[in-house]
Amino acid sequence: MTTHETTDGDREATARTDDGEWRIILNPVSGSGDHAERVESLAAERGYTVERTEGSGDAIEFARRAGEEGARRVAACGGDGTVHNVAEGLARADALDDVTFGVVPGGTGNDFAANVGVRSVEHAFELLETGERRRIDLGVADDELFTNSCIAGLTAQTSSQTSSDMKEQFGTLAYVAAGLKTVREFEPLHVELEAKNDAESQSTTWSGEALCILVGNARRFTDGGGQANVEDGLFEVTVVQDMPTSKMLTEAAVQQFIGRDTENVTQMTGSEFHVSGREGKDIEFSLDGEIREHRELTMHVRERALELVVGPDYEPAP
Numbered sequence: 001m002t003t004h005e006t007t008d009g010d011r012e013a014t015a016r017t018d019d020g021e022w023r024i025i026l027n028p029v030s031g032s033g034d035h036a037e038r039v040e041s042l043a044a045e046r047g048y049t050v051e052r053t054e055g056s057g058d059a060i061e062f063a064r065r066a067g068e069e070g071a072r073r074v075a076a077c078g079g080d081g082t083v084h085n086v087a088e089g090l091a092r093a094d095a096l097d098d099v100t101f102g103v104v105p106g107g108t109g110n111d112f113a114a115n116v117g118v119r120s121v122e123h124a125f126e127l128l129e130t131g132e133r134r135r136i137d138l139g140v141a142d143d144e145l146f147t148n149s150c151i152a153g154l155t156a157q158t159s160s161q162t163s164s165d166m167k168e169q170f171g172t173l174a175y176v177a178a179g180l181k182t183v184r185e186f187e188p189l190h191v192e193l194e195a196k197n198d199a200e201s202q203s204t205t206w207s208g209e210a211l212c213i214l215v216g217n218a219r220r221f222t223d224g225g226g227q228a229n230v231e232d233g234l235f236e237v238t239v240v241q242d243m244p245t246s247k248m249l250t251e252a253a254v255q256q257f258i259g260r261d262t263e264n265v266t267q268m269t270g271s272e273f274h275v276s277g278r279e280g281k282d283i284e285f286s287l288d289g290e291i292r293e294h295r296e297l298t299m300h301v302r303e304r305a306l307e308l309v310v311g312p313d314y315e316p317a318p
């Protein structure tokens with residue numbers, strides 16, 4: 001039994017069905033699809049419950065049900081999309097405050113797991129028992145949660161084709177340049193952007209033609225300290241302005257050399273971020289790799305909204 005504070009201060013008792021064990025929502029087709037049996041057997045040894053998804057909406061539904069049934073420990077096993085969907089399902093059940101969240105990497109990129117120091121399936125199982133718990137920020141894009149990042153533009157289409165190693169090794173511009181090579185035609189985004197920092201009543205605006213907009217909550221984009229701090233209540237936003245590919249490759253080299261951003265790359269931070277297209281067309285956004293379309297989008301940070309099991313290498317702002 002736990003109690004919840006209601007808005008008018010009354011304490012409301014809620015029956016919960018916590019049995020103290022983990023409930024793992026498993027995407028059996030993520031990554032190379034060879035993790036499911038291993039995960040099920042590790043879970044069975046420990047008496048954890050595994051729920052296998054059978055279709056694309058299942059992870060959200062299973063997580064929502066877990067939240068409604070009062071599960072206290074819920075883990076997502078899959079890639080970034082699975083983590084995204086499980087967090088979203090818990091939010092829909094209004095259960096984020098009541099749950100400890102775990103990540104078992106079983107996807108292709110596993111960016112989120114890597115960012116929070118979870119190295120492998122076996123490592124994840126060790127951590128579920130003994131790992132440190134931290135409260136991390138979540139992003140909200142209109143009504144949908146994201147854990148890692150919200151990306152618009154070129155990289156929204158290509159992020160799934162570029163490994164996270166590559167992003168880390170070569171930095172944002174090289175990553176974007178690599179994206180350009182894989183897409184024959186790409187129209188830059190004509191956008192107006194505004195980042196607001198509520199705590200400091202500051203706002204930064206940008207308008208122009210962007211190749212991509214990277215809004216990071218936890219994701220590592222550049223090797224020069226460009227990772228968003230996942231506990232500071234702020235997004236780290238990187239905007240890459242449209243420029244010829246040849247220039248981009250030169251800038252990528254410069255960026256690599258000086259370790260910070262260049263003329264055509266703008267950085268902003270804020271607890272709120274607004275993107276609006278100037279051409280009345282929908283813009284494709286990748287929320288943790290899940291593609292959505294919006295004509296405009298408002299994002300805000302839910303500061304320290306989720307208790308997460310992290311690995312020993314975890315640092316909020318490496």
Ligand SMILES: Nc1ncnc2c1ncn2[C@@H]1O[C@H](COP(=O)(O)OP(=O)(O)OP(=O)(O)O)[C@@H](O)[C@H]1O
Pocket residue numbers: 027028029030031032053054055056057058059078079080081082083106107108109110111160288289290
């Ligand atoms: N049983 C299933 N059958 C088909 N699709 C599924 C199933 N379960 C989940 N999905 C879909 O799989 C996608 C999530 O894949 P996920 O991102 O976790 O793996 P990945 O793409 O291999 O890894 P990463 O995003 O880390 O590179 C979601 O879009 C989800 O809807």
